[in-house]
Amino acid sequence: MCGFMYLPYLRIRIPAPRDRRFILSEGGSRMDNFEALWAYQTEDIKADAIANAIRRSPVRQKLEKTRDLILDRQKQYKQIEVEITAMADRKDIISQAVEHSEAQLRTLKERFDANPPDTAEDVKALMAEVSHCRDTIRQYEAEIARIVKESSAHEKQQHIVRMDAANAKKAFDQLKTEYEAESQSKKTELDEQRAKAKALAATVDPALLDEYNTIKKHISPPIARLTHGQCSGCNTSLPSAVVSKIKNGGLVECETCGRMIIQ
Numbered sequence: 001m002c003g004f005m006y007l008p009y010l011r012i013r014i015p016a017p018r019d020r021r022f023i024l025s026e027g028g029s030r031m032d033n034f035e036a037l038w039a040y041q042t043e044d045i046k047a048d049a050i051a052n053a054i055r056r057s058p059v060r061q062k063l064e065k066t067r068d069l070i071l072d073r074q075k076q077y078k079q080i081e082v083e084i085t086a087m088a089d090r091k092d093i094i095s096q097a098v099e100h101s102e103a104q105l106r107t108l109k110e111r112f113d114a115n116p117p118d119t120a121e122d123v124k125a126l127m128a129e130v131s132h133c134r135d136t137i138r139q140y141e142a143e144i145a146r147i148v149k150e151s152s153a154h155e156k157q158q159h160i161v162r163m164d165a166a167n168a169k170k171a172f173d174q175l176k177t178e179y180e181a182e183s184q185s186k187k188t189e190l191d192e193q194r195a196k197a198k199a200l201a202a203t204v205d206p207a208l209l210d211e212y213n214t215i216k217k218h219i220s221p222p223i224a225r226l227t228h229g230q231c232s233g234c235n236t237s238l239p240s241a242v243v244s245k246i247k248n249g250g251l252v253e254c255e256t257c258g259r260m261i262i263q
């Protein structure tokens with residue numbers, strides 16, 4: 001057995017560390033080591049399944065969804081607030097313009113009273129000015145009415161959004177309590193399972209365990225059995241030379257899925 005091993009997921013050959021070599025030496029203890037590793041994997045994968053169940057818990061998913069809803073409503077609320085403020089500013093500006101036009105109208109009336117026009121042309125010009133002023137005021141007032149209506153609709157919408165957020169917050173708090181209780185019992189279960197796996201890890205050769213952990217970063221479970229001449233991890237048929245190497249207790253990693261294959 002050479003001091004190199006092929007790691008398919010890295011596509012490189014790296015020298016096997018010296019301490020790893022002993023597992024490649026004696027057939028019997030090598031097989032025992034593989035079996036110990038297999039037993040460890042069984043418990044380790046069970047622990048991972050519990051950890052995944054905690055992460056994928058429906059209560060947790062609902063909790064995350066509710067949190068997103070609250071954040072969304074808060075954003076919406078602020079957006080409406082900005083729009084309402086802009087409308088109020090616009091209303092103020094238009095109100096000032098109305099006052100200005102009304103002042104203009106008063107000036108025209110005073111001018112008329114103090115100095116009535118003599119000619120028909122002057123009367124016509126004055127009337128045109130008055131009419132223009134009144135039209136402007138009417139347009140401004142229509143604009144103000146539109147803003148008031150829109151502003152009130154926005155306020156109603158803002159109220160709905162606030163109620164929505166408040167309800168979501170209530171649901172969130174309830175779900176949080178539920179999730180905490182659920183995850184507490186699951187965490188105890190996980191701790192127990194991790195302890196079980198850890199006890200078995202102590203029976204495995206450390207170098208082999210390192211290899212297991214390295215492979216696990218890429219694929220899980222990291223060990224597969226040899227089944228009918230195939231890697232049971234990915235069902236790839238193995239060349240007979242590889243099959244006999246496995247049967248002789250050699251350290252083989254599947255060239256397709258990267259798992260360690262044992263008999």
Ligand SMILES: [Zn+2]
Binds near residue numbers: 234235255256
């Ligand atoms: Zn495979």
